[in-house]
Amino acid sequence: MNALAIIGEVLVFIGTFFYFLSALGLIRMPDVYNRMQTSTKSATLGSLGVIVGVGIWAIGKGYSPAWIVQTVAVAGFLLLTNPISAHALIRAAYKRGIPLWHGSVVDKYGEHLASKAQAEEAEGETSETSEGVSE
Amino acid sequence: MEEASRASKFVYTFIVLFILWLVVTASLDSQELITGAVIALIVAALTHDVFTRAGLANLHPKRVAYAIAYIPYFLWAMIMANLDVAYRVLHPARPIRPGIVKCRTVLNSDTGKLSLANSITLTPGTITLDVDGDNYFIHWIWVPDEVLNAKDDSEHVEKASEAITRPFEKYLRVIFG
Numbered sequence: 508m509n510a511l512a513i514i515g516e517v518l519v520f521i522g523t524f525f526y527f528l529s530a531l532g533l534i535r536m537p538d539v540y541n542r543m544q545t546s547t548k549s550a551t552l553g554s555l556g557v558i559v560g561v562g563i564w565a566i567g568k569g570y571s572p573a574w575i576v577q578t579v580a581v582a583g584f585l586l587l588t589n590p591i592s593a594h595a596l597i598r599a600a601y602k603r604g605i606p607l608w609h610g611s612v613v614d615k616y617g618e619h620l621a622s623k624a625q626a627e628e629a630e631g632e633t634s635e636t637s638e639g640v641s642e
Numbered sequence: 643m644e645e646a647s648r649a650s651k652f653v654y655t656f657i658v659l660f661i662l663w664l665v666v667t668a669s670l671d672s673q674e675l676i677t678g679a680v681i682a683l684i685v686a687a688l689t690h691d692v693f694t695r696a697g698l699a700n701l702h703p704k705r706v707a708y709a710i711a712y713i714p715y716f717l718w719a720m721i722m723a724n725l726d727v728a729y730r731v732l733h734p735a736r737p738i739r740p741g742i743v744k745c746r747t748v749l750n751s752d753t754g755k756l757s758l759a760n761s762i763t764l765t766p767g768t769i770t771l772d773v774d775g776d777n778y779f780i781h782w783i784w785v786p787d788e789v790l791n792a793k794d795d796s797e798h799v800e801k802a803s804e805a806i807t808r809p810f811e812k813y814l815r816v817i818f819g
Contacts, residue, residue: 532731548766552724573668590763613741616779
């Protein structure tokens with residue numbers, strides 16, 4: 508039974524280490540997008556390690572097996588919901604006009620939005636001229 | 643995917659809710675089971691129309707098998723990518739070359755696209771910025787050479803899709819269609 512407790516403790520330690528890495532990434536990365544890359548990731552290996560580690564540790568300490576089932580369920584819900592908030596945050600940052608870091612190499616999204624806006628503008632112009640004709 | 647019948651939707655919703663109840667209560671006590679079944683019946687009766695479109699077709703054995711196989715595959719990809727980002731954070735020279743790349747998916751269903759976007763976001767180093775039709779715009783912490791040096795747009799999309807979306811798609815295409 509004690510081996511399980513040790514595995515749980517190791518998992519919690521690994522999770523904490525990845526939390527530390529995300530915090531470090533927040534300081535080291537140059538712009539909001541790269542910070543998102545490191546910070547939102549703490550939810551994956553960091554939280555997963557801590558949550559599942561607690562479940563395994565509890566089994567090793569002789570608590571009811573419900574612990575592991577429920578902690579895995581919590582981890583599952585976290586994995587389902589975390590990326591949606593990350594996606595909403597980074598999209599909002601881009602729409603707000605926060606520039607990419609100067610070392611960024613490519614921005615296909617900007618090109619896509621520009622070409623879309625151009626197409627809409629062209630459409631607007633044609634409808635305007637047709638209105639002008641009708642007047 | 644075509645719309646399933648009401649009965650099929652209802653049974654599917656009930657099964658999913660009841661499994662959820664079993665997991666969250668983590669108990670096989672008969673009182674818990676009966677309460678769970680009654681509540682799952684009520685909730686399924688109220689929500690089965692918005693909960694699912696395909697109904698029981700979602701529980702096709704092949705789909706379930708692929709969904710179960712996807713879990714360890716995804717966890718492994720996630721761990722490897724986590725180590726990669728950890729290396730970039732810890733390296734003194736901070737070796738990052740970020741950019742927003744464009745990928746094209748072969749998935750058709752909305753649920754499939756959502757799962758793909760979420761899988762990409764959960765994998766460190768890539769975040770889905772926006773999805774427009776079949777196009778995915780992904781912020782990548784290290785854009786590799788073959789994507790960066792692509793001659794034109796279609797080659798860029800091809801290379802980027804190969805690196806980011808393909809590995810997940812072969813599973814998700816079976817699971818969600």
